[in-house]
Amino acid sequence: MSNLICSNLEIKNNELYFGGRSTKEIASKYKTPLYVMDEVTIRANCRKYVNSLNKYFGSSAKALFASKACSFKRMYEIISSENMGADVVSVGELYTALKANVNPQELYFHSNSKTDEDIEYAISQNIGYFVIDNIEELDAINFFAGKKGIKQKALIRITPGIDTHTYEAVNTGKVDSKFGFPIETGAGEFITGEALKRENVELKGFHCHVGSQLFDSDVFVRSADTMLEFVAEMKNKFGFVTEILDLGGGYGVRYVESDPYIDIEDNIRQVAEFYKKKCAELELQEPSVRMEPGRSIVADAGITLYTANTVKIIDGYKNYVAVDGGMGDNPRFALYGSEYTVIAASKAEEKCDFNCSLVGRFCESGDILQENVNLPSSIKRGDLIAVLTTGAYNYSMASNYNRIPKLPVVMLNGNEDYIAVKRETLDDIIRNDV
Ligand code: LLP
Numbered sequence: 001m002s003n004l005i006c007s008n009l010e011i012k013n014n015e016l017y018f019g020g021r022s023t024k025e026i027a028s029k030y031k032t033p034l035y036v037m038d039e040v041t042i043r044a045n046c047r048k049y050v051n052s053l054n055k056y057f058g059s060s061a062k063a064l065f066a067s068k069a070c071s072f073k074r075m076y077e078i079i080s081s082e083n084m085g086a087d088v089v090s091v092g093e094l095y096t097a098l099k100a101n102v103n104p105q106e107l108y109f110h111s112n113s114k115t116d117e118d119i120e121y122a123i124s125q126n127i128g129y130f131v132i133d134n135i136e137e138l139d140a141i142n143f144f145a146g147k148k149g150i151k152q153k154a155l156i157r158i159t160p161g162i163d164t165h166t167y168e169a170v171n172t173g174k175v176d177s178k179f180g181f182p183i184e185t186g187a188g189e190f191i192t193g194e195a196l197k198r199e200n201v202e203l204k205g206f207h208c209h210v211g212s213q214l215f216d217s218d219v220f221v222r223s224a225d226t227m228l229e230f231v232a233e234m235k236n237k238f239g240f241v242t243e244i245l246d247l248g249g250g251y252g253v254r255y256v257e258s259d260p261y262i263d264i265e266d267n268i269r270q271v272a273e274f275y276k277k278k279c280a281e282l283e284l285q286e287p288s289v290r291m292e293p294g295r296s297i298v299a300d301a302g303i304t305l306y307t308a309n310t311v312k313i314i315d316g317y318k319n320y321v322a323v324d325g326g327m328g329d330n331p332r333f334a335l336y337g338s339e340y341t342v343i344a345a346s347k348a349e350e351k352c353d354f355n356c357s358l359v360g361r362f363c364e365s366g367d368i369l370q371e372n373v374n375l376p377s378s379i380k381r382g383d384l385i386a387v388l389t390t391g392a393y394n395y396s397m398a399s400n401y402n403r404i405p406k407l408p409v410v411m412l413n414g415n416e417d418y419i420a421v422k423r424e425t426l427d428d429i430i431r432n433d434v
Pocket of ligand 1: 066069087110170209211212213248249250251292293294295296332392393
């Protein structure tokens, strides 16, 4: 028996069910390898944020989907129908959101390295907010907004100097981060003064994001504390009234049984309680809050289904089970050593006493989906294997390494199922070759 880490998973008749549906049926209808996502779970996750933010921070608070976690047109349609805006980090994400008819005023453009073309394009599309990361960007926004004859709304990304003890690749709140302006060195104050001098930029407030896959319950309280102190300093120094404070994203999700569970609603309640107290103490008008969850909106709303191709036993050493996908559809173990729960979806009630490495079909030894996986000893070619909690940063980080076509995304919605992203074909692979 395998451990089930999310409430949308069940085991019945020796088979894994996801979103109430038979994984064997979905796999035979759409073929593997396949991303399967559950719209019901995505919407429930969106509502958790939207409702808690409104309940505890008031109706002006807004949840933005950090769309780098999972970006395709249908995702933007779902989140905007749930009253969420979105954070985009490239013109590719921006374009996808616009094609999904998201109101551009609800979009926040991040990135630490925007080109002039990116900036001019976003302004031409009437984007709501830029999140300014550096002085060159501030000047370019001022220039292109002036050219269009508008005043462009913006937030400034501040580095609050908080170490979140998550993995290095996602630890972004420390002073030496490549993102944003540190408070500690005076850079935050400097850029605020500069932004207030730019006549085509309308500074609305500040942003921070300290990390990802976070479980420490006080992280958002600590960043709110530091950021509100900064807001108060900017008021004293420049008479600047902060209208918007974006606390970023980062709540963790459960990939494996040993991961903790975080009650997001209760955590938001605690942050709001602190926020109101702190604003009163500092005699601040409460800035309207934004939060930018990515992973916790989509991670548990996705699984990946694979078919086992080969079982290789290297006597006295180790065992491998190789599937029909791998690092091209999920590079997270190769990049971060990320843990996942793996289940033999078509043999889900069998005893798991065959220890192996679950590997992919890509031509490199680092193509590992997970080490130390226990599968039934009867596992063989043709069996269905599910990797759980793959809804975030899997589709969005996929590549065509080895010219292997990208997987489709099939969306479940109760008894319905539909293709949200088509499977790439071999012709797609050569489409830009001349
Ligand atoms: N806001 C900003 C400015 C961010 O940089 C991020 C994530 C988020 C929000 C959303 O954070 P989340 O709620 O998803 O934790 N590829 C890595 C994750 C990179 C996260 C980058 N920034 C992974 O697969 O774990």
